[in-house]
Amino acid sequence: MKAVKERLTLAQIASAYRVHPTQGGVWKRQLLEAAPVAFARPHDPTAAAHAALAEELFAKIGRLEMEWEWLQKKLQPPA
Secondary structure (H helix, E strand, O other): OHHHHOOOOHHHHHHHHOOOHHHHHHHHHHHHHHHHHHOOOOOOHHHHHHHHHHHHHHHHHHHHHHHHHHHHHHHOOOO
16 A cells, blocks of 8 residues: 555565565556456445336336227227
8 A cells, every 4th residue: 555655665665564676566556456346336236126127117118008009099980
């Protein structure tokens, strides 16, 4: 974390923690690459439920519209 803040050089941090400076650079790069995934918000389970409900309702609307059109045709008086 100190390497990301860049208050000290990697050499200073590596010396303080007794690791090779290259290893500190590798860890810093790994942290920066993985941070967006590690700190992302978890998937909202209600979003999937809402999408499924919306799909079901749109299908029902489509069926009702077809039935309405069919009834309108059948209820017209013969010409």
